[in-house]
Amino acid sequence: MPAPRLHRVAVLVLEGAKPLDVGIPAQVFTTRASMPYEVRVCGAAPGPVTGGDGLAYAVSHGLDALEWADIVFVPGYRFPDREDPPPAVVGALVAAHERGARLAAISTGAFALAATGLLDGRRATTHWHYTRALMARYPRIKVDENVLFVDEGSVLTSAGAASGIDLCLHILRGDLGVAASNHAARRLVAAPYRSGGQAQYVPRSVPEPLGERFAATREWALHRLGDPLTLEVLARQAGVSPRTFSRRFVEETGYTPMQWVMRARVDLARELLERSQRSVEQIAADTGLGTGANLRLHFQRILGTTPSEYRRTFTRGE
16 A cells, blocks of 8 residues: 655744644644654744743744645734734745645634735634734635634634644544544544534533533434434433524534534544445445435535545545
């Protein structure tokens, strides 16, 4: 079997960089046998960089790492709304993008991408505390303040630090498939899938026991995707009325309960296509999607491809 293609990741540390934002892509994509990635942490120049929250960084690489990378992560940094990054940094980001690299911002790193002009006319997000500042400073950007991350293809942005994990797993899922993403999520003890459309925070207070019960209901459903799962079944498991369950579920996840179930079933089908030789009909039955035709319909609607094409993409060397 041929070795998987190596993906080159640069993490660009700016003055005042937030430690968690820096650490997330560095840890998720760190080189290991199961992960065909190489990570280089870089700055505007090699040497010490003053970070945020009392930490500092000693980076080995300068902006030449952006010429090398396939993916460039820009972690959040202190006072992003006050001034742009150095012109050399902005120019290096633009050059990397023109060369074909993907640019991905975590939290307030979106301001650095905004300074390049590459977000103009596109959807983007950032930490909820800074969304209004991003709108005011860069009015041509379509800022969405109610999502965890936004994927615009070659430029991606995410909200606060924890959503950087969601963005990294989303990128990993696209590069290597659901199985690799789930494996990484287990290693991080993170949720294997939170959609980019999920709200950054619940718009009004939710009693803690109800929140815990909904999380438990989602976990319960993930182990029973092959069974009939209706709104009534899920609400009964959560111990609330169907109306209350449906309303609160949308607030917490950005999806209706049945939309969430459908996407969970499609994700399970993706993993089975990657890791097994079961037929499309068998996978449709195992995931609760019923028939192969139904699986193909939802695959095309949600992922824009067919199960057969997806399997060919992620069954390397077979």
